[in-house]
Amino acid sequence: MTDSATTTEATASAEFEHEPVPLSHRKSLYTVSAVWFGFPMILTNAVPGGLVVAMLGFWQGVGAILVANAIMFVYVSLLSWRAGRTGKSFSLQAIETFGTAGYAIASGFLSTVVVGWFAFNTGATGATLSEAFGWNEMLVAAIAGIVFIAVTYLGIRALSVLGTIAAPLFIVAVIIAMVIAAQTNDFSAVFSYAGEDVPNPMTFGVAVTAIMATFADSGTMTADFTRWARNGKEAVLATVTAFPIASLVAQISGAVFVAAGAIVAPAVNGGNFAPILTGTGNPWLNVFLVLFVVINLGSVCTHCLYNGALGWSHLTRSTMRLLTLILGIIGVIVAVAGAWQYFASWLALLGVLVPPLGAVLIADQIILARRNAGRSEKRFRANALLAWAVGAAAALISHLFVPSLSDAVVGLVVGCVAYLALEQFSAKKEIH
Template sequence: MSQKRSLLSETPPGLEQEFENEAVPLSHRHSTRSVSAVWFGFPMILTNAVFGGIIAYNLGFWRSILAILAGNLVLFAYVGALSYLAGNTGLNFAMQARKTFGNRGYIIASAFLSTVVIGWYAFQTGLTGTIVNATFGWNTTWVIVLATVLYTGITFLGVRALSIIGMIAAPMFVILGLVALYFVAQQSDLSQISAYQGTHGGISIGIAMTMVIAGFADSGTMTADFTRWSRQGKSAVVATFSAFPVANVVSLLSGVAIVSAGAGINPAQNGGDFLHLLTGHNALLNLLALLFVFINLGSVCTHCLYNGAVGYSHLFKSKMRLWTVILGLTGGLLAVAGVWSYFLNWLSLLGVAVPPIGAVMIVDLLIMGHIVSSRPERAYRTSAFISWAFGTLCASIAHIWFPDAGEALIGMLAGGIAYGVIQSQTAKKWVAA
């Protein structure tokens, strides 16, 4: 019983307090390098190489670069603004959402995102099993079980562990990506990759931008869970810049290079996955490739699990580590059940419903922040929910009838503008009264 009470209400010996229900005190904030390591290692993943390759396969080399850079510019502005707020206040996503959506309404936004991000964790955990099975022949289910235990254990250690795995995952991705390109260069002329034209079908630049944005729409919106540890808003923005555009562009372009060089296997579906290029040479490289899968996908899984655990711990006034175990095991079961088969639907949900949430919060807390401190607290702030719904509706319309326009960006703009208009009209009524 005492052990259960310790897990629920106390920080285990030797582990850092996570401040699930309060702002991170300045005395406990981390260096810019430490917070940057958390974000920098997150996008440097094999999944991004797959995305980059799919984009290149459809758009060709130069148009894919344009889409990737444009998508990352949007991500930097979006995540950077939310990170700035977190660095200045020390508040996690749920506590920020409380100000915008109300002291009861925030539960809807926070629970939605905390659940969505666990879906992403489950997908990546399942992907670990399928990749190891396809590459090394190991049993998929047992690999997923092993991955679940490893990823849950690392997340349990807290935000410091995310920094460490980021410091390992990012350099490893770059080094093995270069090794893969070295092997490609033995068979192909890399100087010709810029001439790759792609298939000119399937997706447009707008759709490609949405793929880039949607890949980190969930954790990007919840960036405060990471960047609240920054000592100030500016350092939080620097940490964000290390991810968007730097790390995200590097990982996406690795996939672009693989496909443009003709080294991708079934690039329409597998994109720029370069793991097959690392195996079959010698035992050492095979071992490194195996470790790479767990470390690389483990980086994104631990970050997503941390987001979900921080969110649910605040909702239930509990502890992050308890919810890490609960959600880690739940996500593992979903992965065993084959959740990755719904990947495209999940990605569409991220691109449509998530970006308006962050846009509404940016307008409310950053652009109109001077109003927040003086307005009375409410259980539900209707204007925020109307704006979220309007942004989601506009993004859904774009997704169905105007997919080339880029639904993620449309959802952001529509949600943010709608909230600004509603609040401006409300302010005029206050003045008139």
């Protein structure tokens, strides 16, 4: 009886790094939704919302936010639907499309990028609390990082609990900040806000990319979360709570604070409203701010670390929990060293290379699903890798030479079309 109980407990806590999640272990719609809902509703997602409004003005900025979230909804929902139906993680999905060896390129790339975001947001936690209270930035980042590692180590259930707390806490923080800001700023002027006068204004296309790039990485790896859904429909419903709902709440909040004139230097700080909460000197509000920052940024940190650990555990044939410790320690060292401040722009640029990868997955596993059913495994699927490269190249060319377009959207479209064209050409070649 003891051995049986131990086995049952171990299976219940399994993260299924190397196999699809069996139907017997799938989670409720509420649990999976809580995982995604608490992820985008974060302070660092309010920043780009405020930034695009500072650059474009309120209505055009909100337009870019809405367009980006609509695209993310379709993009992430399609990948989630597939995950809910199969129970497969991102790595297992990638094996189908890129090959048993080729998937390592895609999975290794994304799993490393999200660990970079873990380090970035861990460092941001230390910097935010240091700015607010004068605390030692490195020490705070180190302590916060250890807490984030511990939560991630507990697995998908812990992410669900954290999301359940983080999202409502964000809404409370926004309401408090608005009440405080309304004492010195006119929120009735929000709709007429024309934007900041900056030397190199942002284009609408760049604004769409800026919004998408924030969650392009984990959005593409959505299967790591939605593979726990009981079916494809519930996986999509869970995704809706993130894109557009939670994401819009965060980004529109940042946009409103900027448009009301409540943010200092919005073209630089975007929609970061945390400083508003520190200006009153109220000790209870100070306690709330500490909890808010740690829990809120902890939500994105744990989710990113989970993505990275799950991906690398499959690549190394190890366990998610061991890789959580290894990658978490590396991320904390980077955060404490202050290096996180230097690669934010690089992470955003790498994010441009991610949508074409997801587009290839969608084209292969959804658009061509019937044709590809039952196909044999291959070590490398050249068409998938080539289509990803073509889409990424198109996105980079757009970034460098056609700034009026959205790099992310260009990469998505070109990656998808390239894969479909290559598959069609291959099929004709086989017939002849």
